[in-house]
Amino acid sequence: MSDSYHHGNLRQALIDAGMKIINESGEETLSLRKVAALCEVSHAAPYAHFKDKEELIEAIQSHVTDQFMKELEKAVNEAPTSEKALVDMGRSYVAFFMRRPDYFKFLFSGQNIVAHIQPGKDHPEDYPPFVLLKNTYLDYINENGIKRTKDEQEVDILKLWASAHGLASIACMSGVEVSFDWEKKISTEELLR
Amino acid sequence: MSDSYHHGNLRQALIDAGMKIINESGEETLSLRKVAALCEVSHAAPYAHFKDKEELIEAIQSHVTDQFMKELEKAVNEAPTSEKALVDMGRSYVAFFMRRPDYFKFLFSGQNIVAHIQPGKDHPEDYPPFVLLKNTYLDYINENGIKRTKDEQEVDILKLWASAHGLASIACMSGVEVSFDWEKKISTEELLR
DNA sequence: CACGCATCTTTACACTGTCAAGATAGCCGC
DNA sequence: GCGGCTATCTTGACAGTGTAAAGATGCGTG
Numbered sequence: 001m002s003d004s005y006h007h008g009n010l011r012q013a014l015i016d017a018g019m020k021i022i023n024e025s026g027e028e029t030l031s032l033r034k035v036a037a038l039c040e041v042s043h044a045a046p047y048a049h050f051k052d053k054e055e056l057i058e059a060i061q062s063h064v065t066d067q068f069m070k071e072l073e074k075a076v077n078e079a080p081t082s083e084k085a086l087v088d089m090g091r092s093y094v095a096f097f098m099r100r101p102d103y104f105k106f107l108f109s110g111q112n113i114v115a116h117i118q119p120g121k122d123h124p125e126d127y128p129p130f131v132l133l134k135n136t137y138l139d140y141i142n143e144n145g146i147k148r149t150k151d152e153q154e155v156d157i158l159k160l161w162a163s164a165h166g167l168a169s170i171a172c173m174s175g176v177e178v179s180f181d182w183e184k185k186i187s188t189e190e191l192l193r
Numbered sequence: 194m195s196d197s198y199h200h201g202n203l204r205q206a207l208i209d210a211g212m213k214i215i216n217e218s219g220e221e222t223l224s225l226r227k228v229a230a231l232c233e234v235s236h237a238a239p240y241a242h243f244k245d246k247e248e249l250i251e252a253i254q255s256h257v258t259d260q261f262m263k264e265l266e267k268a269v270n271e272a273p274t275s276e277k278a279l280v281d282m283g284r285s286y287v288a289f290f291m292r293r294p295d296y297f298k299f300l301f302s303g304q305n306i307v308a309h310i311q312p313g314k315d316h317p318e319d320y321p322p323f324v325l326l327k328n329t330y331l332d333y334i335n336e337n338g339i340k341r342t343k344d345e346q347e348v349d350i351l352k353l354w355a356s357a358h359g360l361a362s363i364a365c366m367s368g369v370e371v372s373f374d375w376e377k378k379i380s381t382e383e384l385l386r
Numbered sequence: 387c388a389c390g391c392a393t394c395t396t397t398a399c400a401c402t403g404t405c406a407a408g409a410t411a412g413c414c415g416c
Numbered sequence: 417g418c419g420g421c422t423a424t425c426t427t428g429a430c431a432g433t434g435t436a437a438a439g440a441t442g443c444g445t446g
Contacts, residue, residue, distance in 0.1 A: 010424085031402065042426045044404080049424090053403065108366060109302040158363070159356065166359025167351070173301060203393080224433065235395045237435080242393090246434065 011049040011059075013039045018060040027106045032056065064103055069128050071096050076132065082139040086160070089136055093129070093164040094171065101172040108169070133161055204242040204252075206232045211253040220299045225249065257296055262321050264289050269325065275332040279353070282329055286322070286357040287364065294365040301362070326354055 017038035021030045032053050033043045050056040075092035079085035097104040125131075137157050141148055148156065210231035214223045225246050226236040243249040268285035272278035290297040318324075330350050334341055341349065 032404090033402070043402095044427080045425050047404080047425095105302075108362065109298075158360070162356050162359030162363055163352065164359070165362055166355030166357070169301070169358055169362055170351070170355055225435090226433070236433095237396080238394050240394095240435080 010039060010041065010045065014046055014049065014056060015059050015063055018056060019063060022060070022102065022106060026102060027109075030057075061107055064107060065128065068096055068103075068107075069132070072129055072132055076136055082136065082143045085136050086140050089133065090160065090164045094167045097168040098171050104168060104172040130161065133157060203232060203234060203238065207239055207242065207249060208252050208256055211249060212256060215253070215295065215299060219295060220302075223250075254300055257300060258321065261289055261296075261300075262325070265322055265325055269329055275329065275336045278329050279333050282326065283353065283357045287360045290361040291364050297361060297365040323354065326350060 014035050017035040018030060020038065021034055032046055035056070036043045036045055039045070046056060050059065071092050072089055075088040076085045079088045125134075134157055137153070137160065140146070141153070207228050210228040211223060213231065214227055225239055228249070229236045229238055232238070239249060243252065264285050265282055268281040269278045272281045318327075327350055330346070330353065333339070334346070
């Protein structure tokens with residue numbers, strides 16, 4: 001622990017270093033050699049923990065997704081009703097990426113967009129934010145006695161997801177312009193239908 | 194023309210070569226030197242036409258956006274009513290990217306997402322697809338005598354855009370999974386409200 | 387015709403990801 | 417406690433990348 005590293009917890013240090021670089025100078029400046037240097041370790045050391053640059057990036061993406069999930073869960077848990085939970089989750093979804101457009105680009109850019117959909121890589125229905133949305137939605141329709149067929153449910157969820165994700169995407173794509181006060185304009189009910 | 198090039202229309206040739214590489218082996222394999230090689234030209238030749246790799250990419254993106262716009266316009270023009278035009282445009286929007294997920298990644302990935310929003314780079318409201326959407330929407334509410342305040346109009350448009358773009362994004366992100374038959378599930382009316 | 391300028395080539399450099407071969411050291415069975 | 421195994425890390429090398437500087441080339445305009 002004292003002179004830790006060297007034999008300590010590289011891997012996590014590499015992930016942290018990666019986050020630092022992204023935060024300070026943007027994703028496009030991230031390189032294997034820089035993270036290695038930041039950890040004061042040779043440029044090939046990362047290969048003991050990640051087979052690829054790709055794999056390092058996926059690990060960092062998972063880390064960002066964790067932060068993202070914390071905010072979504074917070075929004076859901078603090079909401080008084082399941083309806084408000086659904087709406088607030090949407091707000092948090094967009095708000096998170098409007099605060100950190102670079103994170104949006106980092107998570108949903110390039111070839112690795114699917115990859116960091118953590119455990120079941122080929123099963124996006126395991127993507128944590130999606131799972132949370134689904135559960136919150138089910139709570140909502142159950143608690144309010146709303147009857148929907150399976151198909152209708154899928155459509156509802158997809159629409160909720162798509163509008164939040166689309167808004168986030170547009171906001172992050174077009175820089176400042178779309179970041180007018182969307183919260184005031186898109187009301188609670190609007191988001192729900 | 195005969196032995197054209199060398200002094201002919203490089204620039205366009207570079208863009209075409211770039212498209213070819215992207216189509217054949219994906220965006221991530223695109224490099225300045227490869228496009229140059231494909232045009233049988235030295236690796237620094239592109240710098241006579243583009244100050245940057247970035248600038249080449251923007252030109253290629255514009256080219257893709259042109260194709261995209263052609264499809265959107267076709268959908269709008271062929272629709273019998275302005276209402277159907279609005280819906281079909283949404284369909285085309287998603288369909289285009291579901292057919293070419295690589296184009297989605299190429300257009301909306303990395304640092305250059307804003308850049309190719311062609312003429313007024315810092316004014317996304319000039320982004321051609323957005324303009325088309327806006328006009329189609331205005332036709333729709335005018336022809337049907339629908340009264341909406343300016344603010345409501347903005348929200349309507351943003352919602353339409355966000356759901357189409359979000360759907361496209363989700364479809365392209367998560368690979369195959371979301372590409373269940375959404376056309377059947379998301380009906381005309383659904384897309385409109 | 388000659389000049390200028392856009393275009394293109396050559397050369398060079400720093401940086402990148404990746405790999406192979408070797409060093410190092412902690413942990414295991416004995 | 418000791419020898420070896422294995423995970424970890426270093427060193428050195430290589431091909432590919434973007435980019436800049438300096439020179440060649442040739443077309444169009446004066």
